[in-house]
Amino acid sequence: MRMVVLVLFLLCVVAFASCSHTAAPDRTDTPGISNTPCLSNTPGISITPGTSVTPAAPQTSALKDIVRMTYYGKEDWWNANNGHLLNVLPSEERSYLTALDPQKDVPRLLTISVYRGLFDKGVQEIAFDALRGMGDKAVDVLISIIDRKYTFAVDTKHPWLNEDQYADAAIRALGYIGGAGAQQVAIRKLAEKSFSDRFWVCDALGRIGNQASLPLLEKVLTTDSDRSVRSAAAEAIARIGGMSAVAALQKGFAEAKEFPEARAFIAASIGYIGAHDASEAARAAASAPESVIWAALADESFKVRCAAVVALGQMNRPELLDAVLSTIEKDGNYLVRDHACAALACVSIPPTDVERVVNALVKAAKTDKEFFVRGHAAYMLSMFKDNAAAFAAVRGVLSDKSSDVQAMAAYSLGLLGNHEGGMDLKALLQKGKGTPRAYAARIGLGLLGDEANIPDLVDEFADLNQTQELDSAAFAIAKCATPDTYADVLKFMDNEDIYIREYGIKCLGMMRNLTDETRAKIITKLAEREADEDGTIRFFAAVVRYAMGDRKALPIALSALYVENFQFIDGTVVDSDNRTYMAELTGIVNDTMPLMYRVKPYYWPAAED
Numbered sequence: 001m002r003m004v005v006l007v008l009f010l011l012c013v014v015a016f017a018s019c020s021h022t023a024a025p026d027r028t029d030t031p032g033i034s035n036t037p038c039l040s041n042t043p044g045i046s047i048t049p050g051t052s053v054t055p056a057a058p059q060t061s062a063l064k065d066i067v068r069m070t071y072y073g074k075e076d077w078w079n080a081n082n083g084h085l086l087n088v089l090p091s092e093e094r095s096y097l098t099a100l101d102p103q104k105d106v107p108r109l110l111t112i113s114v115y116r117g118l119f120d121k122g123v124q125e126i127a128f129d130a131l132r133g134m135g136d137k138a139v140d141v142l143i144s145i146i147d148r149k150y151t152f153a154v155d156t157k158h159p160w161l162n163e164d165q166y167a168d169a170a171i172r173a174l175g176y177i178g179g180a181g182a183q184q185v186a187i188r189k190l191a192e193k194s195f196s197d198r199f200w201v202c203d204a205l206g207r208i209g210n211q212a213s214l215p216l217l218e219k220v221l222t223t224d225s226d227r228s229v230r231s232a233a234a235e236a237i238a239r240i241g242g243m244s245a246v247a248a249l250q251k252g253f254a255e256a257k258e259f260p261e262a263r264a265f266i267a268a269s270i271g272y273i274g275a276h277d278a279s280e281a282a283r284a285a286a287s288a289p290e291s292v293i294w295a296a297l298a299d300e301s302f303k304v305r306c307a308a309v310v311a312l313g314q315m316n317r318p319e320l321l322d323a324v325l326s327t328i329e330k331d332g333n334y335l336v337r338d339h340a341c342a343a344l345a346c347v348s349i350p351p352t353d354v355e356r357v358v359n360a361l362v363k364a365a366k367t368d369k370e371f372f373v374r375g376h377a378a379y380m381l382s383m384f385k386d387n388a389a390a391f392a393a394v395r396g397v398l399s400d401k402s403s404d405v406q407a408m409a410a411y412s413l414g415l416l417g418n419h420e421g422g423m424d425l426k427a428l429l430q431k432g433k434g435t436p437r438a439y440a441a442r443i444g445l446g447l448l449g450d451e452a453n454i455p456d457l458v459d460e461f462a463d464l465n466q467t468q469e470l471d472s473a474a475f476a477i478a479k480c481a482t483p484d485t486y487a488d489v490l491k492f493m494d495n496e497d498i499y500i501r502e503y504g505i506k507c508l509g510m511m512r513n514l515t516d517e518t519r520a521k522i523i524t525k526l527a528e529r530e531a532d533e534d535g536t537i538r539f540f541a542a543v544v545r546y547a548m549g550d551r552k553a554l555p556i557a558l559s560a561l562y563v564e565n566f567q568f569i570d571g572t573v574v575d576s577d578n579r580t581y582m583a584e585l586t587g588i589v590n591d592t593m594p595l596m597y598r599v600k601p602y603y604w605p606a607a608e609d
Contacts, residue, residue, distance in 0.1 A: 175204030206236025271311020313343025414447025446476035
């Protein structure tokens with residue numbers, strides 16, 4: 001790990017370069033290129049046309065997980081700033097569903113429900129909303145898929161997903177649909193031999209939230225042979241909540257001596273109860289002296305300590321602040337110190353404690369021996385928007401010897417919202433052209449939201465030739481946009497380069513200050529993309545139309561899935577080493593943390609303990 005800085009830089013440069021594109025390539029000829037950044041929200045999973053899904057082999061170090069938390073790891077700006085794509089449809093607005101055929105469109109909706117990448121939260125919600133709207137008709141088809149009795153047609157099964165993956169997606173969908181029927185099906189599948197099925201059943205039961213499921217989940221938590229399933233059971237128990245849930249998690253922690261990952265997620269789940277539970281008694285029990293959270297904070301496994309310190313922050317109790325600050329300063333593992341910095345995002349820091357918290361983060365940003373902690377400490381200083389010391393420290397960290405730290409400081413400057421930081425970000429953009437530092441600088445400029453940057457951002461857009469550059473530029477333009485900027489972006493719809501067209505569409509999807517008249521013009525222009533040669537463009541054009549109010553675009557989006565040049569990333573896979581890479585398994589943490597400050601999984605290789 002002493003060579004981690006150099007190795008990380010080289011890895012990032014290689015990863016960044018691998019996403020370069022030339023004008024109008026055929027996506028089927030470039031299997032390594034996806035419509036999302038190389039380091040996606042689903043670490044370790046890539047899909048090549050015509051092949052089965054093969055998750056990446058376990059790493060010998062935590063290095064690649066670290067990469068995902070730095071340069072491209074802060075992808076939550078996608079979901080924090082998606083504009084219309086995160087609009088939740090009113091429950092009464094269901095007329096568009098009449099155009100859908102449950103037998104054909106339920107599996108299609110499952111396909112986009114596991115999509116990972118730019119807009120993934122909005123795209124998935126579109127799928128779940130439609131499934132909920134279909135009600136029992138959807139559940140009937142989901143059951144047939146789960147039982148492997150559904151007969152897939154050519155245009156209902158994506159070529160990169162197999163029937164087991166569809167079954168997992170269907171089980172997951174039951175949790176989002178809810179209801180007694182969904183619960184009965186999920187319980188029936190809890191005894192399956194497939195650990196993947198059991199994992200998703202636990203996830204579904206937690207989302208359904210029925211207290212009657214607690215005894216079953218407690219049994220899974222204390223007896224299942226798979227650590228991923230135990231972890232999913234812990235999250236499910238916490239979602240159901242109450243004092244019975246606290247007792248079950250306490251017992252599960254004691255009986256998970258051989259499963260550090262399960263202990264980590266039990267600690268995270270205790271934090272969720274301490275932050276969210278409807279019962280004051282349960283919230284208080286989560287941080288009481290007898291709570292397992294304190295044993296977790298002293299656990300021999302750094303994974304468990306990472307989870308425990310974040311859990312303490314989640315509980316947002318001023319009396320727990322000392323434990324978090326002490327961990328930043330004293331823990332011997334840099335990942336634990338980093339997660340302690342992240343934990344502060346959940347804490348409503350009393351005015352009397354602001355100075356000492358800022359000082360602790362400034363000290364870590366300037367002096368911690370590990371670049372990872374320095375970068376994240378600088379990033380967390382962005383919480384203190386009106387604090388001169390925080391702003392000065394972040395500007396200073398831009399000159400850190402580590403490119404990672406510079407990138408995190410760029411995000412932080414944008415979040416701080418002080419336009420004086422704009423010149424620093426522009427300088428970093430020029431200095432880091434063609435590297436991830438430029439990516440971070442553009443995101444920072446977008447977060448800053450200064451419309452004066454629009455002309456330069458628009459002018460350079462069509463000349464960019466890397467997908468990371470394009471998605472960061474699309475975000476920056478959308479965030480800085482004036483009411484008239486859309487017209488400049490519409491011009492990109494006719495560009496011969498498929499990536500310029502694609503990211504132009506995504507830019508429109510992230511804009512917020514659009515009038516009804518403007519949205520109508522955008523919808524009309526995007527409708528022309530129905531005939532686009534590229535399936536990915538047809539899909540995103542239809543999704544953005546749908547999100548802007550054109551509900552008849554949903555079937556068009558679904559039909560675009562089944563072409564070879566639609567780039568797709570699956571989010572349901574659990575690999576053979578039982579290490580899961582799903583957002584669901586960290587949902588119990590990230591549902592609590594502010595969008596821009598979410599943390600990555602506690603699933604590092606055993607060799608790192």
